[in-house]
Amino acid sequence: MVAYSLKEALNARTNPELIPYVGGTDLMVWAEEDAEYLFLHKVSEMKQISQDDKYIRFGASCTYTEIIESPLSPQILKDACRQIGAPAIRNAGTIGGNIGNGSPKGDSALVFMAANADLRLASANAERILPIRDFYMGRKKLNLAPDELIVEVLMPKHGLENYYYEKVGARNALAISRVSFAGIMDIKDGRISNCSTAFGAVSDVILCFSGLDGMLIGKTLQEARALKDTYLKAFDAAIVPIRGRVGLEYRKDVCMNLLRHFLEMNGILQP
Numbered sequence: 416m417v418a419y420s421l422k423e424a425l426n427a428r429t430n431p432e433l434i435p436y437v438g439g440t441d442l443m444v445w446a447e448e449d450a451e452y453l454f455l456h457k458v459s460e461m462k463q464i465s466q467d468d469k470y471i472r473f474g475a476s477c478t479y480t481e482i483i484e485s486p487l488s489p490q491i492l493k494d495a496c497r498q499i500g501a502p503a504i505r506n507a508g509t510i511g512g513n514i515g516n517g518s519p520k521g522d523s524a525l526v527f528m529a530a531n532a533d534l535r536l537a538s539a540n541a542e543r544i545l546p547i548r549d550f551y552m553g554r555k556k557l558n559l560a561p562d563e564l565i566v567e568v569l570m571p572k573h574g575l576e577n578y579y580y581e582k583v584g585a586r587n588a589l590a591i592s593r594v595s596f597a598g599i600m601d602i603k604d605g606r607i608s609n610c611s612t613a614f615g616a617v618s619d620v621i622l623c624f625s626g627l628d629g630m631l632i633g634k635t636l637q638e639a640r641a642l643k644d645t646y647l648k649a650f651d652a653a654i655v656p657i658r659g660r661v662g663l664e665y666r667k668d669v670c671m672n673l674l675r676h677f678l679e680m681n682g683i684l685q686p
Contacts, residue, residue, distance in 0.1 A: 438507035475511025529597035529613035535567035554619035574601040598677035
């Protein structure tokens with residue numbers, strides 16, 4: 416089935432047998448012959464990139480290429496999207512699909528998690544705003560009702576300029592992440608007003624530790640330097656990789672090295 420408006424798409428979602436998609440870059444690898452699909456590419460309301468006083472608003476059907484080319488997209492998100500697959504994948508794949516896939520390796524999802532973005536979820540009868548960090552409930556388990564769609568991603572408009580993003584893969588092109596990291600630090604009037612980190616491809620879900628990052632919030636750089644060992648020790652205990660394509664110790668070491676680089680970049684840890 417093809418939907419031509421958001422209203423039509425949400426009405427169609429009342430049928431839980433219809434599987435929504437746009438680019439299908441992940442879905443079609445596992446497509447079932449008898450499955451029924453809801454094609455959303457024609458829904459213009461889900462392809463807009465706009466802004467208001469608080470958010471940059473990305474329609475869930477925006478492709479990676481559209482995000483890269485938009486002057487509204489923050490650089491950290493562009494950096495992540497540029498490292499997704501080949502041009503053909505970036506031209507077809509969408510952020511809604513990347514988020515809704517539920518994979519801990521999702522490149523754009525990692526950045527949205529680090530940025531503490533919100534999701535606008537809607538059904539035919541209601542809509543709600545949900546922090547993306549509350550969207551993932553386990554591997555492939557989403558806080559999404561059977562009749563809901565991811566309509567928009569609401570990304571904070573400010574405080575994203577100072578960031579560190581790194582994707583570690585087997586090769587430079589077409590690589591699925593072995594480990595990925597996004598860190599954001601906002602410093603105002605000599606104090607850290609925000610510190611937020613996210614680790615991908617390590618566990619069943621993208622890992623974020625708000626409580627640990629909160630140790631540095633409100634601190635001066637000098638105070639943060641005094642806390643750096645406690646901060647790193649807490650992350651070392653909290654990051655518990657699961658078995659995957661690479662060794663557990665390797666992924667743990669890479670996570671900690673990336674976190675150290677993030678602190679070095681911000682003058683908290685000496686290189």
